[in-house]
Amino acid sequence: MKVTIKSWNAIAQWRWDTGKADQDDADEEDVCGICRVAYEGCCPACKMPGDDCPLIWGECSHIFHMHCLLKWIGTGQSKQLCPMDRRPWVTAERKINPSKSS
Amino acid sequence: MATPAVQSFVEEKWQEAFKNLNRGEPGISGLMTISEAWRIASDFLRPRPLSEPRPRYNAHEIKAAFDMLAHTKLLYTVLENFLDDMHQQEYLIKQEVGEYMSRYEETDDPQVIAELVYRLVDWFNAWHPLAEYEFSSLPSIWRADDQNELSTSLGHIVTDHFTVAFHTHIYSILPPSFSRGFKALVSSTLPISYDDMSDSPSPDTFVWDSFFALGLVERYESLIASVCYEHIEDYIREVCAGQWSERMLADVRLWMDSRMLPWMRLPYARGAKDLNEATKMMSGVKSRFDYHICKVLCDLRTSEIFDIIIDFPDSKPALEDLKECLHRVDQRSILVASLRKANKKRLLHPGADTKDILAQYVSIIKCLRVIDPPGVLLYKVADPIRRYLRDRPDTIRCIVSDLVGDSENGTSLVDDNDPLVPLASRDVEDYTDSTWEPEPIDAGPDFRTNKPGDIISTLVSIYESKDLFVKELQVLLAQRLLNVKDGNYEKERRNIEILKVRFGEAALQVCEVMLRDMTDSRRTDQHVQSQKPSLLHPVIISRHFWPTLQTGTFILPQRLRAIQEDYSREYTAFKPDKKLVWLSHMGSVKIEVELQDRTLEVDVPPVSAAMVELFSERDRWSVDELIAQMGRIDRPSVMKGLLVLVDLGILKEEETDHYKLLEVAEEASADPGASRSAAMDELPGVQTAQQQQAEQMRVFWRFIEGMLTNLGALPLDRIQNMLKFAPGYDRNIEQLGMFMEAARREGMVVAKDGMWRLNR
Numbered sequence: 113m114k115v116t117i118k119s120w121n122a123i124a125q126w127r128w129d130t131g132k133a134d135q136d137d138a139d140e141e142d143v144c145g146i147c148r149v150a151y152e153g154c155c156p157a158c159k160m161p162g163d164d165c166p167l168i169w170g171e172c173s174h175i176f177h178m179h180c181l182l183k184w185i186g187t188g189q190s191k192q193l194c195p196m197d198r199r200p201w202v203t204a205e206r207k208i209n210p211s212k213s214s
Numbered sequence: 215m216a217t218p219a220v221q222s223f224v225e226e227k228w229q230e231a232f233k234n235l236n237r238g239e240p241g242i243s244g245l246m247t248i249s250e251a252w253r254i255a256s257d258f259l260r261p262r263p264l265s266e267p268r269p270r271y272n273a274h275e276i277k278a279a280f281d282m283l284a285h286t287k288l289l290y291t292v293l294e295n296f297l298d299d300m301h302q303q304e305y306l307i308k309q310e311v312g313e314y315m316s317r318y319e320e321t322d323d324p325q326v327i328a329e330l331v332y333r334l335v336d337w338f339n340a341w342h343p344l345a346e347y348e349f350s351s352l353p354s355i356w357r358a359d360d361q362n363e364l365s366t367s368l369g370h371i372v373t374d375h376f377t378v379a380f381h382t383h384i385y386s387i388l389p390p391s392f393s394r395g396f397k398a399l400v401s402s403t404l405p406i407s408y409d410d411m412s413d414s415p416s417p418d419t420f421v422w423d424s425f426f427a428l429g430l431v432e433r434y435e436s437l438i439a440s441v442c443y444e445h446i447e448d449y450i451r452e453v454c455a456g457q458w459s460e461r462m463l464a465d466v467r468l469w470m471d472s473r474m475l476p477w478m479r480l481p482y483a484r485g486a487k488d489l490n491e492a493t494k495m496m497s498g499v500k501s502r503f504d505y506h507i508c509k510v511l512c513d514l515r516t517s518e519i520f521d522i523i524i525d526f527p528d529s530k531p532a533l534e535d536l537k538e539c540l541h542r543v544d545q546r547s548i549l550v551a552s553l554r555k556a557n558k559k560r561l562l563h564p565g566a567d568t569k570d571i572l573a574q575y576v577s578i579i580k581c582l583r584v585i586d587p588p589g590v591l592l593y594k595v596a597d598p599i600r601r602y603l604r605d606r607p608d609t610i611r612c613i614v615s616d617l618v619g620d621s622e623n624g625t626s627l628v629d630d631n632d633p634l635v636p637l638a639s640r641d642v643e644d645y646t647d648s649t650w651e652p653e654p655i656d657a658g659p660d661f662r663t664n665k666p667g668d669i670i671s672t673l674v675s676i677y678e679s680k681d682l683f684v685k686e687l688q689v690l691l692a693q694r695l696l697n698v699k700d701g702n703y704e705k706e707r708r709n710i711e712i713l714k715v716r717f718g719e720a721a722l723q724v725c726e727v728m729l730r731d732m733t734d735s736r737r738t739d740q741h742v743q744s745q746k747p748s749l750l751h752p753v754i755i756s757r758h759f760w761p762t763l764q765t766g767t768f769i770l771p772q773r774l775r776a777i778q779e780d781y782s783r784e785y786t787a788f789k790p791d792k793k794l795v796w797l798s799h800m801g802s803v804k805i806e807v808e809l810q811d812r813t814l815e816v817d818v819p820p821v822s823a824a825m826v827e828l829f830s831e832r833d834r835w836s837v838d839e840l841i842a843q844m845g846r847i848d849r850p851s852v853m854k855g856l857l858v859l860v861d862l863g864i865l866k867e868e869e870t871d872h873y874k875l876l877e878v879a880e881e882a883s884a885d886p887g888a889s890r891s892a893a894m895d896e897l898p899g900v901q902t903a904q905q906q907q908a909e910q911m912r913v914f915w916r917f918i919e920g921m922l923t924n925l926g927a928l929p930l931d932r933i934q935n936m937l938k939f940a941p942g943y944d945r946n947i948e949q950l951g952m953f954m955e956a957a958r959r960e961g962m963v964v965a966k967d968g969m970w971r972l973n974r
Contacts, residue, residue, distance in 0.1 A: 113830045113875060117823070118804040118815065120777065121699060122752040123763075124794040129786070153758045159723055160730060161756045167791065 127152060128167050130175055145196050146180035155179045170194055171202040235286055248286060251279035259296040261303040261341045293372060297379050300341065307337055308387045315389055324399040327392070328421060331399075335424045338380055342373075381429040396434055400441045404477060422480040431481050438481050442474070443506055450510045458522050458529035463538055466507055475500070505542060512539035516549050520556035526577045533584040540585065546656060549585075550594045553578075557595070562602040568612045575599050576669055590656055600676045613673050614686045618694075618709045670716060684721045687713065689761045691725050695732055696753065696800065703732050727759040742784045750781045752801075754794065762906055767798055769845035770820070771827035774803075799851065807864060810877045816862055821847070821855035826864065829875045837871040911953055914940060918954075919972065922963070927971035930954065 128151045130142060143150050144167075154165035155177035168178040174196045176184075184190050185201060194201045235248050258276055283289050314330035403421060425431050431438065449469065454462040475496065482499045483492040515522065515536040522529040540546060560566075561574055575596070582592040603609045674680055694706060710725050735754045742748065770778065782794045803823035807814045818826070821844075828835060828843055835843075840852055856873055859865040865873045917940050918933060933954075934947045945953070954970055957963045964973045 113877065114808040115826050115830050116806040116808070117749050117774070117777070118806055120750045120774075120801065120803045120820075120823075122750055122778070122801040122820070123696060123797045124752045124754050125757040125797065126754050126789075126792045127795055129791055129793045150758055152756060160727060161759065162734070162792075163789070 125152075126162065128175075130167075142175070144177045144180055145174060146176050146184060149177070151175065151177070157183075169204040171204045172197055172199050248282060248288075251282040252288070252292070254279040255283055255292050256295055256299075259292065259299070261296075261300050261306075263303075263306050293375060297375065300379060300383065304383050304387070307334070307383065311387050311389075315391060315395075318395050319391060322398075324395060324402045327395040327399045331421065331424050331428065331430070334384060335427050338427055341380065342376060377429070381433075384428060385433065393434065393437060396430065397437050397441055400438055401445065404441070404445050422484075425481075426484060431484075435481075442478065442503060446470070446474070446503065446506055447510050450507065450514060454511060454514060455518070458518075458525055458532035461531040461535050463507075463511060463535045466511065467504070470503065470507065474503070478503075508539040508542040509545075511535060512543050512545050512549075515539070516545065516552045519549065519553050520560060523574065523577045523581045526581050529581075530584060533581055537585045546586075546591060550591055553595050554598060557599060562599065568603070568606050568608050571599070571603060571606075572609070572612055572616070572673070575603070576673075579669055579672060588651070588653065590653070596672075603676050609676065610682050610686045611690070614683055614690055617670070617683075617687070617713060618690060618706075674716075680717055680721065684717060684724075685761075687722075688724055688728070691728060692761050692763075695728060698732075699802075703729060724759050727756055731755045731759070738785065738788065741788055742781065745787070746780065746784050748777060748781050748784070750777050752781065752794070752796075754785075762909070763797060763800065767796075767845075768821065768824065768847035768851075769843070770798055771824050773827060774820070774824060799847075809864075809879075811879060814862065814864065818858055818862075819855060821851055822858045825855055825859060829865065829873075833875045833877075834868070835873055837873075910942065911945075914943060914945075914953075915957070922970065922972045927966070927969035929968050930970065933970065 130151065144155065147155050149155065151167055152161060154161040157179050158165035158177075166178050167175050168181050169175050170181075172194050174194055176195075181195075181201070184195055185192060192201055193199060232245070235245050254276060258279075280289070283292055310333060311330065314326055314333070318326040318330075399421075422431075450462075450466060453469075454466070478496065478499065479492050483495040515532060518532075519536075522532050526533075536549075540549070557574075557578075561571055578595060578599070579592060582595060583589065585591060674683055677683070691706060691710070695703065698706075707729055710722060710729060713725075714722050732753060735752065738754060739751050769775075778796055778798075782796075785794050786792065798820055801820060802817050803820055804815070804817050805823055805826060807816070807826060824844060825835075825840065828840065837849070837852055837856070840856075841847060841849065844852070856865060856867075860867060860873075863879055864876060866876050868874045914937060917937060921933060921936055922928060930951055931947060934945075934950050937943050937945075937950070954963060954965070958965055958970075961973055963970050
């Protein structure tokens with residue numbers, strides 16, 4: 113018998129690459145530390161998830177919705193600190209990288 | 215004994231009487247003439263049996279006799295004497311009536327009654343004191359020569375006395391069964407044929423004259439009216455029953471005017487000189503009968519209402535008739551009661567499809583709006599239906615699938631012509647509305663007018679909130695989107711746009727994201743394909759915005775996995791921050807299978823595709839071996855995948871759980887009797903709202919289990935109160951009770967005295 117695959121209609125979910133090991137079915141999912149909405153959701157100001165409401169990665173390893181963080185940084189009392197650990201916020205350089213997907 | 219005074223008094227009277235009678239004739243010759251006149255007069259008047267002919271009298275002689283009696287003021291005495299005689303002769307009539315009645319009771323033929331009536335008229339004429347008199351020969355005192363004398367003439371007094379006495383005798387003679395016969399006789403004179411309007415036989419005036427002569431019309435007036443009523447009822451039943459496609463009320467009225475009225479003139483407009491006068495006399499009667507027409511038609515339509523509603527809109531004329539009748543006859547509450555009863559009996563039972571109930575409900579809404587625009591009737595009728603629908607599990611699904619135009623049989627609940635209106639949440643009273651009308655008087659205190667023409671909002675308002683609908687809509691949309699293969703989402707997009715108007719933009723935001731996921735996926739796919747062509751065309755979804763998809767993964771064979779990984783790499787190259795998580799068990803694979811004698815090109819679910827790969831390595835596999843190879847997969851999924859292949863004739867079950875590849879097709883293997891439907895027909899594995907609920911309840915069971923472990927036995931309300939702290943818990947105590955009851959049946963808990971504890 114010879115089997116040829118002609119085409120394949122599949123279904124996939126996208127995730128942000130948060131650098132963590134793949135936990136496909138982990139119920140505990142990561143949420144933005146500011147708005148408490150899942151990363152794959154969108155921040156309160158947005159309606160469309162994904163590229164319209166991207167994440168922002170900090171050097172300090174904390175990740176937020178970009179809109180949430182920018183809003184925080186924009187307020188006076190933030191003093192440009194990461195809201196989680198109070199270190200100065202430095203946006204991490206994303207390495208195009210090799211975290212091999214499964 | 216007698217005192218002289220009395221003696222002289224009597225003597226004086228006697229002399230006076232004698233003088234009066236003798237009229238100053240010599241001797242007693244005057245007295246003799248009087249007594250002769252008396253004899254002639256009373257013999258002339260004497261009631262005789264009909265068989266005995268009345269002797270001929272010399273008119274002059276009689277006239278002279280009566281004149282003489284009149285002179286001596288003896289006429290009243292003669293009359294009294296006559297009435298006494300009549301009483302004595304009554305037995306003659308009685309006998310005959312008895313004969314006729316026993317004949318009638320044998321034959322039941324109203325004609326016998328007619329004969330009896332004629333016979334009685336004969337008696338009446340025979341005994342009439344003025345019968346056979348030529349007018350001129352009447353004693354002058356009985357005759358009214360002109361109008362002035364009428365009041366003083368005795369003629370009509372005699373006639374009146376006689377008539378009353380005769381009638382009294384007849385009524386006392388006639389047995390009770392006569393009224394039955396009389397009724398039959400009256401109805402036999404009615405115009406019989408219903409349909410042919412042209413020739414109305416001239417009504418039988420003669421029999422009616424007889425009735426009047428005997429005073430039967432007055433006596434049996436209610437009976438005659440009831441004959442009319444019954445006739446009208448019969449006619450309406452005969453002509454209107456089941457005739458809903460045209461208006462009948464006008465036809466019935468026409469029939470009434472052209473057929474019934476000529477007949478009714480006989481009893482009700484006797485003595486009218488011309489048509490105008492008759493019409494005037496009839497006006498009261500006519501409106502009474504018109505009321506009766508409305509009432510009968512109303513009753514008829516009320517009893518048919520359920521079927522009329524089924525036939526809507528073809529039956530609209532019937533509804534308009536009913537509306538008009540209800541204006542005259544106040545039977546709205548009867549209509550409501552009857553429709554509620556019919557609904558309960560014919561609609562709201564487990565045998566009826568939810569779809570059918572909804573369709574009928576919509577028809578009811580439309581029909582009752584015709585009858586009663588303010589909607590009071592509707593409100594009263596709809597209440598039980600709505601309550602019933604609320605208890606049905608698939609109501610929402612039916613409504614929603616109809617909203618998105620999913621109905622298979624093409625009959626949509628919703629008219630496309632209906633204007634699109636946003637679902638109004640409780641309206642505030644509009645005080646500037648110049649067309650405002652007060653609520654009808656039979657409206658209950660909790661009655662709310664709903665704006666006409668908005669059936670969707672009526673359906674949606676069956677439930678307290680529209681969130682349930684949105685949730686169900688989401689599930690349905692997901693199923694349909696994942697099922698679309700040709701990339702044409704226009705229909706869904708259109709539906710969502712329409713629904714947005716109803717449910718509001720915000721509620722359907724999620725659906726919007728789903729649609730965008732679909733288009734984004736295509737764009738991404740185009741890009742990836744341009745970089746590195748792949749057989750794989752995934753739909754990439756945003757998981758928080760889709761209904762929960764059935765989980766379950768399995769290990770793909772090497773070749774398939776390689777394709778997936780290639781694609782994932784390209785995707786990550788395109789969108790550096792994202793990665794893909796595959797739902798391998800969903801979707802479909804188009805494969806071409808080359809076997810020794812044939813080549814098949816088929817669409818199969820990925821599970822089956824993976825199995826085909828495995829079978830290409832080895833000809834025989836058992837189910838357990840397959841499970842071992844494919845990793846995390848449950849048995850039903852494996853069986854499903856295998857069945858698809860068996861249906862396609864690629865595999866064959868050799869013995870239980872052992873499958874073999876068919877390199878050469880076997881005719882016998884195609885077993886048409888086996889009712890194995892291809893799993894491909896099913897919609898992809900999107901969990902329905904119900905399944906999601908069950909899933910949630912499993913989570914809450916964890917909590918309950920923990921509670922009962924730590925605290926021992928607990929009453930239901932305590933459990934409920936504690937569960938309220940659990941995130942996302944939204945059940946009420948009844949639902950919890952039902953769940954606990956189910957758990958008890960499973961043997962997981964026991965209940966005693968209202969306390970629940972774990973069954974250990």
